[in-house]
Amino acid sequence: MPDTPDTTQMPYQLPFPSDALPEIVISKAIPEDERIWVPQAENVWFRPLCLNRSQGYWVNLLRVRRSGVLSRHRHPQAVHGFVLRGRWHYLEHDWTAEEGSYVYEAPGETHTLVVPEDVKEMITLFQVNGVMCYVDPWGKVTGYEDVFTKIDMCGKHYADVGLGMEFVDSFIR
Amino acid sequence: MPDTPDTTQMPYQLPFPSDALPEIVISKAIPEDERIWVPQAENVWFRPLCLNRSQGYWVNLLRVRRSGVLSRHRHPQAVHGFVLRGRWHYLEHDWTAEEGSYVYEAPGETHTLVVPEDVKEMITLFQVNGVMCYVDPWGKVTGYEDVFTKIDMCGKHYADVGLGMEFVDSFIR
Numbered sequence: 001m002p003d004t005p006d007t008t009q010m011p012y013q014l015p016f017p018s019d020a021l022p023e024i025v026i027s028k029a030i031p032e033d034e035r036i037w038v039p040q041a042e043n044v045w046f047r048p049l050c051l052n053r054s055q056g057y058w059v060n061l062l063r064v065r066r067s068g069v070l071s072r073h074r075h076p077q078a079v080h081g082f083v084l085r086g087r088w089h090y091l092e093h094d095w096t097a098e099e100g101s102y103v104y105e106a107p108g109e110t111h112t113l114v115v116p117e118d119v120k121e122m123i124t125l126f127q128v129n130g131v132m133c134y135v136d137p138w139g140k141v142t143g144y145e146d147v148f149t150k151i152d153m154c155g156k157h158y159a160d161v162g163l164g165m166e167f168v169d170s171f172i173r
Numbered sequence: 174m175p176d177t178p179d180t181t182q183m184p185y186q187l188p189f190p191s192d193a194l195p196e197i198v199i200s201k202a203i204p205e206d207e208r209i210w211v212p213q214a215e216n217v218w219f220r221p222l223c224l225n226r227s228q229g230y231w232v233n234l235l236r237v238r239r240s241g242v243l244s245r246h247r248h249p250q251a252v253h254g255f256v257l258r259g260r261w262h263y264l265e266h267d268w269t270a271e272e273g274s275y276v277y278e279a280p281g282e283t284h285t286l287v288v289p290e291d292v293k294e295m296i297t298l299f300q301v302n303g304v305m306c307y308v309d310p311w312g313k314v315t316g317y318e319d320v321f322t323k324i325d326m327c328g329k330h331y332a333d334v335g336l337g338m339e340f341v342d343s344f345i346r
Binding site for chain 1: 186187189190192193194195196197198199200201202203222223225228232245247251253255264265266268270271273274275276277278279280281282283298300308310312346
């Protein structure tokens with residue numbers, strides 16, 4: 001707490017702690033540069049916003065085109081989603097998430113995301129905590145993704161497309 | 174893990190754990206019913222989406238109209254913001270968040286949110302973790318908000334406007 005704030009400066013601004021991390025500000029989360037989208041599967045891409053290695057979660061946009069499917073996976077931690085474009089549903093639920101919908105997915109869910117054929121493109125803001133475990137129809141784990149696999153995918157892709165591997169660093173906290 | 178999945182049911186859906194919480198699905202996060210907005214200060218409202226009492230955070234839409242100001246406050250934990258409508262800035266930063274912008278605010282920030290006079294309305298999706306501490310120009314705490322003050326504000330407001338205090342329960346996890 002400063003002893004003598006310079007209140008002649010109006011409004012007075014409190015300093016940030018010297019150990020604080022910098023903020024991330026991305027003016028256009030849906031990017032104009034197609035190279036920023038990282039391919040993840042056929043017709044599926046993600047765009048990193050925050051890759052949080054100190055708490056083990058990631059915030060990204062997920063883009064799916066032309067009746068794409070995101071393979072069956074289980075979440076041991078919560079997921080938050082906000083649909084920016086298009087429409088999708090989970091095979092395991094009877095509701096549909098539409099543009100402007102918010103979804104909280106509780107820990108313990110195993111689900112399969114499907115974009116219907118009449119939707120050309122869906123883009124959803126997702127915060128995924130911890131890990132997603134890909135599973136077979138018996139629930140056996142066949143693979144996983146976490147913030148570190150995401151960082152690796154971004155780094156490789158950005159090196160390939162000429163943005164440079166270090167482009168991913170701006171999203172890491 | 175089920176021993177004998179009924180794979181004649183196509184596609185086979187894995188059951189959720191019996192202890193799992195239900196999901197939250199809100200088709201129109203920006204509500205048509207004005208009563209869902211909870212007044213917070215002059216020209217400032219919030220709309221709860223997830224009030225997470227087990228982890229101590231909340232996800233909400235913040236709506237500010239006509240050059241509103243959100244009093245100076247400090248965040249000891251991260252905040253994620255995604256602007257759905259309008260434009261705003263912090264007195265303490267030189268950037269502006271616009272429609273479609275994503276912002277990660279690092280733990281340790283003290284800031285004051287301002288909506289400029291030419292913006293009739295801004296709506297931003299915010300995830301706030303832990304607590305916000307309102308502070309005076311010397312950094313001394315003058316008040317706070319956490320998921321429990323939010324739950325109380327919602328309950329009182331929904332009782333007042335005829336939705337019933339229990340309306341808030343659907344957002345609590």
